Amino acid sequence: MSADTNHMLLRIEGLFKRFEEHVVLDGATLDVPRGSLVSVLGRSGAGKSVLLKCLADVVRPDQGTILFDGKPLGIGDAAARAEFRRRCSFLFQSNALFDSLSALENVALPLEQTTDLSDAEIGERSLEALRQLELDAHKDRYPSELSGGMQKRLALARAIVTRPELVLFDEPTAGLDPLRRNAVFAMIAKYQRQFGFTALVVTHDLTEALIASDRVALLDKGRMCFEGTPAEFSASSEPMVCDFRDSAEALGRSLAAIRRGEALNSEDS
Amino acid sequence: MLRTVGRHTLSIVHDLGDFTLFTGRAFRSAVGSRRLGKRIVRAGFEQGVRCLPVILIVGLFTGLVLGLQGYYVLNRFGSESLLGTLVSLSLVRELGPVLAALMLVGQAGSALAAELGIQRNTEQIAALETMGVSSHAYLVAPRLIAALLVYPMQTALFIAVGLWGGSLSGSLLLGLESGVYWSSVERAVESPDVRECFTKAATFGLLTIALCAYYGFNAHRCSSATGARAVSASTTRAVVLSSIVVLAADYVITSFLV
Numbered sequence: 006m007s008a009d010t011n012h013m014l015l016r017i018e019g020l021f022k023r024f025e026e027h028v029v030l031d032g033a034t035l036d037v038p039r040g041s042l043v044s045v046l047g048r049s050g051a052g053k054s055v056l057l058k059c060l061a062d063v064v065r066p067d068q069g070t071i072l073f074d075g076k077p078l079g080i081g082d083a084a085a086r087a088e089f090r091r092r093c094s095f096l097f098q099s100n101a102l103f104d105s106l107s108a109l110e111n112v113a114l115p116l117e118q119t120t121d122l123s124d125a126e127i128g129e130r131s132l133e134a135l136r137q138l139e140l141d142a143h144k145d146r147y148p149s150e151l152s153g154g155m156q157k158r159l160a161l162a163r164a165i166v167t168r169p170e171l172v173l174f175d176e177p178t179a180g181l182d183p184l185r186r187n188a189v190f191a192m193i194a195k196y197q198r199q200f201g202f203t204a205l206v207v208t209h210d211l212t213e214a215l216i217a218s219d220r221v222a223l224l225d226k227g228r229m230c231f232e233g234t235p236a237e238f239s240a241s242s243e244p245m246v247c248d249f250r251d252s253a254e255a256l257g258r259s260l261a262a263i264r265r266g267e268a269l270n271s272e273d274s
Numbered sequence: 275m276l277r278t279v280g281r282h283t284l285s286i287v288h289d290l291g292d293f294t295l296f297t298g299r300a301f302r303s304a305v306g307s308r309r310l311g312k313r314i315v316r317a318g319f320e321q322g323v324r325c326l327p328v329i330l331i332v333g334l335f336t337g338l339v340l341g342l343q344g345y346y347v348l349n350r351f352g353s354e355s356l357l358g359t360l361v362s363l364s365l366v367r368e369l370g371p372v373l374a375a376l377m378l379v380g381q382a383g384s385a386l387a388a389e390l391g392i393q394r395n396t397e398q399i400a401a402l403e404t405m406g407v408s409s410h411a412y413l414v415a416p417r418l419i420a421a422l423l424v425y426p427m428q429t430a431l432f433i434a435v436g437l438w439g440g441s442l443s444g445s446l447l448l449g450l451e452s453g454v455y456w457s458s459v460e461r462a463v464e465s466p467d468v469r470e471c472f473t474k475a476a477t478f479g480l481l482t483i484a485l486c487a488y489y490g491f492n493a494h495r496c497s498s499a500t501g502a503r504a505v506s507a508s509t510t511r512a513v514v515l516s517s518i519v520v521l522a523a524d525y526v527i528t529s530f531l532v
Contacts, residue, residue: 061404090406101401105389118308118407167405 013072014039014171014203015060020069022055022227030066031056031227037171037220042197042204044214046249047224052096053207056224057175061095062086072172091119094164098176100156102148102163102271108135109144112163119167134166135159138196153181157189165200172197174206178213186210188216211249216241223249296410296491297484300418302412310416317420321382321483322428328371328377333432336373337439340364344440345448354450358458361440362433366463366471370433372524375478378428380381383486386417387512391505399491414487418480425479426472433471470531477523482516489515 015037022030029052037043047053058064061072074092078085103111116122122130135141138158148156157177164172164273176191178186190213197204208214213273214221215235223231223238223246230245231238238246304310342361390413393399402409437459444450491510496504 008519063400063404087406090404093406096403097397097401099397101397103398103401104391104396115405118412119405138276 007115008148012038014074015159015205016070016072017056017060018070018072020056020059020071021067022059022064023067030069030070033224033227034229035232037203037205039170040201041219042194042202042206042217043220043222044206044208045222045224046209046211046214047207048209048249051224053209053224054175057095057173057207058207060173061092061093061197063095063210081274082103091167091256092169093171093173094167094169094172096160096172096177100148100160100181102156102160104148107145107147108140108151108159108162109214111159112166115167117164131166134162137199138162154185154188158192161192161196165196165202169202171203174204174208175238176207176209178208178210183250186213190214193217211252282396286480292531293485293488296414296488300414300487302408302485303408304415304419307411307415313412313416314420314423318342318415318424319418319490320385321378321420322424325356325378325381325428326431329428329432332373332377333370333435333481334439336369336432337361337436337441338443339439340369340436341440341443342447345444345450354444354448355454357440357444357449357450358455358456359462361444362437362462363467364458365433366529368524370417370436370470371429371474371478372520374429374432374475375425375482376517376519377432378425378479379482379513379520383516384509384513386483387486387490387493387509391493391508394491394493395501399402399528409491414484414491417483417487421479421528422476422485423487425478426475429471430476466531470527471532474524474527477527478520481519481523485516485519487510487528488512511532524525 013036015035017033017035020033022028022029031052033056035043035045035050035056045053045056046208049148052122055064059066059069073085075091076085078089103114106114109131110246112134113127114129116127120127131143132141135144138161140155140158140162141241143151143155157164161172178189190210193204193206194217206214206218215238218235221231221238222233223227223237223243225245231241231243233241239250241247252263299338340361341357343363344357345354348354348356348360390399393413399409402412408528441452441455444455445452489508490505493504493508498504499507
């Protein structure tokens with residue numbers, strides 16, 4: 006095994022996925038170094054979530070290779086997939102918490118169902134995970150009784166309770182206001198360093214991703230058009246990167262043009 | 275025309291095969307599933323204890339009506355003493371298993387289809403799979419096993435309350451000797467009747483809960499709607515189809531066992 010393979014916890018090569026006539030992933034590639042926080046950026050509909058769902062085996066890719074810890078996750082290779090699931094957690098955009106279970110029961114569920122730990126050990130570890138995410142005071146509450154931020158933390162507690170090596174985050178900041186977006190990214194970065202897992206975050210929040218990530222990638226039309234450090238991203242002259250990076254300025258320019266147009270129209274009338 | 279018939283036939287065969295695989299997978303995944311007993315007890319509580327009031331009420335009124343109608347019909351022939359026979363055989367052979375199953379479809383089956391449909395919509399089922407937990411083993415298998423145990427018990431209770439209702443009508447309201455009623459019940463019901471009754475109850479339980487679980491679990495595949503409407507459409511379809519299946523299965527089992 007090469008040093009590069011050892012360094013990379015996850016490697017995606019030529020991933021291809023089509024839904025009927027619509028090609029979502031068109032040979033996507035990505036390297037995720039061990040212990041890093043990697044963000045995959047892209048517009049809505051670029052294929053980010055599908056990429057993550059292919060990794061989590063929620064969606065089956067049509068073609069391509071996924072190497073986890075140097076070993077391929079073959080389509081239909083149940084043993085390799087089971088091993089991957091044991092070492093990986095997935096955080097859904099919607100949190101996917103079990104609404105009929107309390108916070109503690111939600112966190113305990115993966116331990117109850119995938120390990121042979123005793124009830125006492127499961128209780129202890131689940132409570133510890135809740136404590137680390139400052140939710141132990143709410144252990145008996147149901148997800149619907151928690152705020153949006155607390156639900157996000159609860160989903161993270163459930164994801165880390167099995168002590169995974171890789172955590173996949175699907176649009177963790179979608180639909181949140183800027184303050185909450187910052188808080189969620191800060192939380193991911195904090196716990197990623199605290200627990201030492203590798204994090205792969207799919208997002209379209211450029212500013213937060215550039216600040217919190219070790220590496221960023223840009224997905225467009227199912228292909229990865231950039232991979233590198235945040236500094237390299239900021240300096241890149243790649244047209245797609247420039248478009249994405251300068252989208253705020255472009256919005257400003259468009260708005261200015263619209264206002265100018267309105268001004269001309271009012272002069273005409 | 276031919277194409278439409280062919281397409282519908284293929285679709286029915288596909289659905290039937292898919293349903294069989296779904297049920298088989300649920301039972302297979304139960305082998306070695308962790309903490310299955312706890313989940314069976316919880317499912318048994320949902321299907322059993324929660325449905326108890328409706329079973330008791332419907333059972334009582336069925337017995338009361340049977341007693342009343344039976345008494346007036348038998349009275350024409352001077353055979354009131356056979357009221358116990360009429361009520362007990364009607365309840366044990368047919369009405370008990372069928373009505374109890376229909377009540378349970380309306381209460382437990384619809385709740386199950388809606389719950390699984392919502393869990394599918396909110397990605398809870400996908401979350402289980404990503405955790406390495408078999409959603410069939412965690413969500414479906416305990417319900418199916420509980421149905422096999424709970425439906426016969428609920429049916430027995432339905433029949434017991436129905437017999438009591440018949441006795442209330444016959445002896446308390448219409449003046450038939452209570453001893454005559456109960457002794458004709460005892461004489462009429464034989465072990466093949468009881469066996470038929472429990473065979474039907476277990477079969478109806480398994481079929482209806484499996485159907486409701488199937489439609490709820492696959493709510494995202496509903497072709498006519500999406501989101502909340504898909505859950506609603508799947509639940510309706512599950513309840514309607516389960517009710518039809520109960521009656522069709524009743525005919526098939528009766529024709530084999532009688």
